[in-house]
Amino acid sequence: MLNLDYNFADQHDQLYNELLLLHDGLDADQSQALNARLILILMNHIGDADVLREAFKAAQL
Amino acid sequence: MGTYDYQTYDVIKPRELDGQRSDAPVVIVGAGPIGLAAAIDLALQGIKTIVVDDNNVVSVGSRAICWAKRSLEIFDRLGVGQRMLEKGVTWQLGRVHVGDEQVYTFDLLPEAGHQYPAFINLQQYYVEQYLIERCADFPDLIEIRFKNKVVAVRNQPDQVELDLETPFGDYTLNAQWLIACDGAKSFVRDALGLQFKGQVFDEQFLIADIKMEADFPSERWFWFMPTFHPGQSALLHKQPDNIYRIDLQLGADADVALEKQPERVIPRIKKVVGERPFELDWVSVYQFRCAKLDRFVHDRVVFAGDSAHVVSPFGARGGNGGIHDIDNLGWKLARVVRGEADTSLMETYNQERVYGSEENIRNSTWTTQYMSPETSVATLFRDAVLDLAKTRAFARRMVNAGRLSVPCVLEEFALQTPSPAISTVRTGQVCPDAPLSLNGRPQWLLPMLGGAFKLLCVGCEIRVNGLESIVIGDGGYEDATGKAVKDYGQGVYLIRPDQHVAAQWTAPTESDILSALARAGGEQC
Numbered sequence A: 001m002l003n004l005d006y007n008f009a010d011q012h013d014q015l016y017n018e019l020l021l022l023h024d025g026l027d028a029d030q031s032q033a034l035n036a037r038l039i040l041i042l043m044n045h046i047g048d049a050d051v052l053r054e055a056f057k058a059a060q061l
Numbered sequence B: 001m002g003t004y005d006y007q008t009y010d011v012i013k014p015r016e017l018d019g020q021r022s023d024a025p026v027v028i029v030g031a032g033p034i035g036l037a038a039a040i041d042l043a044l045q046g047i048k049t050i051v052v053d054d055n056n057v058v059s060v061g062s063r064a065i066c067w068a069k070r071s072l073e074i075f076d077r078l079g080v081g082q083r084m085l086e087k088g089v090t091w092q093l094g095r096v097h098v099g100d101e102q103v104y105t106f107d108l109l110p111e112a113g114h115q116y117p118a119f120i121n122l123q124q125y126y127v128e129q130y131l132i133e134r135c136a137d138f139p140d141l142i143e144i145r146f147k148n149k150v151v152a153v154r155n156q157p158d159q160v161e162l163d164l165e166t167p168f169g170d171y172t173l174n175a176q177w178l179i180a181c182d183g184a185k186s187f188v189r190d191a192l193g194l195q196f197k198g199q200v201f202d203e204q205f206l207i208a209d210i211k212m213e214a215d216f217p218s219e220r221w222f223w224f225m226p227t228f229h230p231g232q233s234a235l236l237h238k239q240p241d242n243i244y245r246i247d248l249q250l251g252a253d254a255d256v257a258l259e260k261q262p263e264r265v266i267p268r269i270k271k272v273v274g275e276r277p278f279e280l281d282w283v284s285v286y287q288f289r290c291a292k293l294d295r296f297v298h299d300r301v302v303f304a305g306d307s308a309h310v311v312s313p314f315g316a317r318g319g320n321g322g323i324h325d326i327d328n329l330g331w332k333l334a335r336v337v338r339g340e341a342d343t344s345l346m347e348t349y350n351q352e353r354v355y356g357s358e359e360n361i362r363n364s365t366w367t368t369q370y371m372s373p374e375t376s377v378a379t380l381f382r383d384a385v386l387d388l389a390k391t392r393a394f395a396r397r398m399v400n401a402g403r404l405s406v407p408c409v410l411e412e413f414a415l416q417t418p419s420p421a422i423s424t425v426r427t428g429q430v431c432p433d434a435p436l437s438l439n440g441r442p443q444w445l446l447p448m449l450g451g452a453f454k455l456l457c458v459g460c461e462i463r464v465n466g467l468e469s470i471v472i473g474d475g476g477y478e479d480a481t482g483k484a485v486k487d488y489g490q491g492v493y494l495i496r497p498d499q500h501v502a503a504q505w506t507a508p509t510e511s512d513i514l515s516a517l518a519r520a521g522g523e524q525c
């Protein structure tokens, strides 16, 4: 089951900031590419096809 | 313009111009909220101060309004907390809207059992007025010299000398210590040639106080991109005297002079408040920055408040952070002046408050970057969070419309004795309050803990010579609601004069306590 409850252990501001820092100095295409790589890494970590399909749906709003 | 009746304070000829001398060991530059709080805190410790200010009115216009629970507890110790609470607008609920839809509410203090609420809103001019009036309770210890402008500072290893200009003439003052509370544009900081490093944000904000009869609740309302102010953020907050604070993001390119014109401001505000009649009380356009000094102690000059650190106001960490500085500084400087500790205790002020201000700057910077993203990627992620926040609980917590001021935990610093926590209260943390009673008379815990080192004994009784014990249960104060035991468990806590926990034990020996006391008092730092 996809977890859509809060799960950041109070580190969300810190991690959000680190995510943005990753993009420092990148142009739009490089940023897109970085986001894509990041999504693929996280998808692999999750692995479970059902969970991932639920996430695909959730992202469509 | 202006609802508040600004008094001018009397300007008195300094006695130095009549050939006399002053014997105050501490001079405070700046009679803003931080300098005044410093004078009162030192007076409570019996230390004499002279406060000099280049002006003779309280803060004019729209500046600080939100005072957080911890600051109110400190103001309580200083003797103005109740007055602030009575006049202020108490609030604890925040509402965040995206577009015109509410996506998120937060309740800042859902837990009962605290004397002070999460926040009050009270205009800075009232706070300064109350502090000035409180200073008058210490006529032998506090002397405020209005229209005394510092124009030179000579910082020496064992004393400090300053030159002042007054309407009566110029003179020189000597002191053992100088506390620089002269604000964001600190003269003292420049005079010492110190760098104020940080980040300026391009974004500009219109900040208006309006007077209006309305029945808006006492809540903090925040909007991202509302239809009444497309593409930008807006904030509405209630203050006493039917004054409302409105912050409107204007973008980086806004023309300040133009945006301050009433004919520009009034239509913008009408879009927020609708057709209700209102008057403008004060309008300004601000650009914010986050910056701090590397060190807050330089020989005999100590920085506190905005002279030491500035933040963008969206987490209410400016004035609140400065009050925390004074809470940390007052008892330490008093011990050093009285000769009970050497100057190394001042270094712990430097370390603990540099740490606190870094936390404040970090949080304010993140909020500012979230609210006014400066790159397209930052905008992309901000908008993604806002989109998800409409339906997803996890994203709501990521919406950053201001993480409001909280006190920091000083666990890792030298004054605290490392000890395993015996309850949920960590060493280095501010003591949580609790409602107690003695012989049927109600009494809050926190007011009993300030001012000097104390032992807090819960469910047991330990007495050590020269140290006051506050005993809860076991024949001492009653904890009818059980809150004290819930928070503190059963054991003994050494509490600093600023109400932070210095050490904790389940069953200490006298020598455990005395060595923790020596350490916390700066005898071994």
Ligand SMILES: Cc1cc2nc3c(=O)[nH]c(=O)nc-3n(C[C@H](O)[C@H](O)[C@H](O)COP(=O)(O)OP(=O)(O)OC[C@H]3O[C@@H](n4cnc5c(N)ncnc54)[C@H](O)[C@@H]3O)c2cc1C
Pocket: B029, B030, B031, B032, B033, B034, B035, B052, B053, B054, B055, B059, B062, B063, B064, B065, B066, B067, B124, B148, B149, B150, B151, B181, B182, B183, B184, B186, B187, B188, B207, B286, B304, B305, B306, B307, B313, B316, B317, B318, B319, B320, B321, B322
């Ligand atoms: C729009 C806005 C909203 C804010 N909202 C909040 C909020 O909600 N909550 C919050 O906590 N903070 C808020 N702040 C921040 C808060 O106003 C400041 O942090 C606070 O005023 C700092 O107090 P201070 O005593 O350090 O400095 P100041 O208030 O700036 O006082 C400095 C004093 O020093 C005097 N002085 C300067 N130079 C000299 C000299 N050479 N000789 C003698 N005297 C001198 C000045 O006249 C002044 O009286 C806000 C600020 C702004 C601008």
